[in-house]
Amino acid sequence: MTRSEENYLKAIFHLGGSATASVATNAIAEEMETKPSSVTDMAKKLAEKGLVNYVKYQGVSLTEVGIQTALAIIRKHRLWEVFLVKKLDFSWDEVHEVAEQLEHIKSEKLIDKIDELLDYPKYDPHGDPIPTKNGEFQERDKQLLSELPIKSKGICVGVNDTSSTFLRFLDKHKIALGDAIEVVEKEDFDDSLFIKIGDRNLHISNQIATNLFVKKDG
Amino acid sequence: MTRSEENYLKAIFHLGGSATASVATNAIAEEMETKPSSVTDMAKKLAEKGLVNYVKYQGVSLTEVGIQTALAIIRKHRLWEVFLVKKLDFSWDEVHEVAEQLEHIKSEKLIDKIDELLDYPKYDPHGDPIPTKNGEFQERDKQLLSELPIKSKGICVGVNDTSSTFLRFLDKHKIALGDAIEVVEKEDFDDSLFIKIGDRNLHISNQIATNLFVKKDG
DNA sequence: ACAAATTTTTAGATTTGTCTAAATTTAAAT
DNA sequence: ATTTAAATTTAGACAAATCTAAAAATTTGT
Secondary structure (H helix, E strand, O other): OOHHHHHHHHHHHHOOOOOOOOEOHHHHHHHHOOOHHHHHHHHHHHHHOOOEEEOOOOOEEEOHHHHHHHHHHHHHHHHHHHHHHHHHOOOOOOHHHHHHHHOOOOOHHHHHHHHHHOOOOOEOOOOOEOOOOOOOOOOOOOEEHHHOOOOOEEEEEEEOOOOHHHHHHHHHOOOOOOOEEEEEEEEOOOOEEEEEEOOEEEEEOHHHHOOEEEEEOO | OOHHHHHHHHHHHHOOOOOOOOEOHHHHHHHHOOOHHHHHHHHHHHHHOOOEEEOOOOOEEEOHHHHHHHHHHHHHHHHHHHHHHHHHOOOOOOHHHHHHHHOOOOOHHHHHHHHHHOOOOOEOOOOOEOOOOOOOOOOOOOEEHHHOOOOOEEEEEEEOOOOHHHHHHHHHOOOOOOOEEEEEEEEOOOOEEEEEEOOEEEEEOHHHHOOEEEEEOO
16 A cells, blocks of 8 residues: 555545545545546556546545545544644644654554553544544534524534644634533624633634534533 | 655665765665665765765765764654653564654654653663764764673673564563673683573573673773 | 676666646536 | 536656666776
């Protein structure tokens, strides 16, 4: 498995390319910041290796083996992110770039030991679930903060946008995973939200509310 | 800097290619398990970048920049080895392969944090010195066990051969870095040694004695 | 010092992953 | 149902890193 092949599998997975749903060449090219013709080449190569299903002009989908391979890479990426934050005091907006490199280190023992050192975390610093060694992973019960009805309460469990600008925005306004959030009022005009977080009242834009995941109370 | 370029610099450094001494094409090829013609190609490329001095048919030597770059890679390699042993319970014969991958991770912050986490170790698990962030490193005061005179005592401070077969041999016979060793007698016939280590008496071959470094007492 | 052996370099080919530009297929629109 | 637009693939090229085989330079041995 080359690094490039691994990155393609990861991209296809993130675009929802399960065994059933297939992903367009252009979409993969955009996700990977490469050209569609390069994607076509790689699609053939991965199909050759039995990692994807590829039919000309019909897009790409992952095979069962492809899914498991993608999950193994995502597992490594997310475990390294936890490691960087918990053990090396990286902030959550700094980890992605380094984890992109670390995820390609080939050593089963290494990642299992890191998992153990971290006491088998279930979620990464952005709230995304970490697949198990067997490739199982369950999407968390969550919804966008923007979808929460007025007066209801929730716990902040994840972010949709993981860009460092957004993450630093959250840090600045002291919004962190695990915080209790109550929707006080919605502004119809611009879909902004008045929320209560801890004992503070905040007014946040719709763009913020559509990038924060919460788990509804009760 | 590509991974391949980094590996060449490391190899040249290990072969003693300082600013003054130059290293033969064939020697580099052998060290890297590649062909001399490949070395010539890379020598040109590295010279182009100002990392080595290269004169046709005269071998390769590192420039000051090349030396500092090599030291940075060696620093990363050895720090990762310490991390694997101290934090993840790898044995010293398992770390090399993984460290060969980890040494190429590009993040100054990462390696500085690892250094901090390990409390700034001076030596790696095989007793080799770890260069500082500024590229300084002092070779330890050491000699081969085989060179120690009869009746003298020393502390085991390093290994010459780092192959896993040799390291596992040492584990099996409970010889570890830090152990006190006394040379009781030498056998002229085969240059084997009778040594006292702790309260045990051992008879070791010359091949073992020429691969163990000790620091002489007093 | 000169032939032989060794080392090193060159020339040309290969693989991987990428690109551009042109051709083809599929999808959309009138 | 055509035409137009968009997406996708092909063909050919390129850079990086490697290889083989042959040529050139250096070193060694007598």
